[in-house]
Amino acid sequence: MQHTGKTDxxxxxxxxxxRRMKTIRTFENRLHEDFKAGIVPGFTHLYAGQESVAVGICSHLTDQDQIASRPHLVAVGGGCPIFAGGQLIGxxxxxxxxxxxxxxxxxxxLNSLGFEVA
Incomplete structure (x- = not known):
């Protein structure tokens, strides 16, 4: 079967x-720059180039689904998005x-650090 390039x-x-992939990449790029500048302590393991994995998987999840993945920006059942000033930052x-x-x-x-919790 030959792929025609068309999609439903x-x-x-x-x-x-x-847009979701672009948001992840923008966050990752900023994180990388802040880490290099010494603003973010510890270590980082960036997800650049893998954004489509998180977006593709998460686009099919419902509120009842729970998934776990050790690294990166894939949804974790026991995690939370981080908001500051109404903006998703991580x-x-x-x-x-x-x-x-x-x-x-x-x-x-997150509350102890002064972040909003969704």
Whole structure:
């Protein structure tokens, strides 16, 4: 079977996926620059080039789904997005307990640092 290059995915869905991938890449690029400048302590393991994996998988999830992935920016059942001033700036993933325990710990960590929790 030869691939024609056509898809049943609407223009709006493709544009939304592109925007989410672009947001991830923009965040990663900023994180990398801030890390190099010494603003972000510790270490980083960037996700550049893998944005489509997270966007593709997460676009099919429902509120009842829970997935876990050790590295990168893939959704973690016990994690939280990080918002500051109403803007999504990153995420935190916690694992080791139940979903509820991990989520509670992530929220407490973010609250203690003054971040908004979604």
């Amino acid at each position: 995915i609407s223009h709006d869905i493709l544009l939304s996926a592109y 995420g935190i993933g916690v694992s080791g307990g139940t979903y509820e325990q991990d989520r509670d710990l992530a929220e407490k960590a």
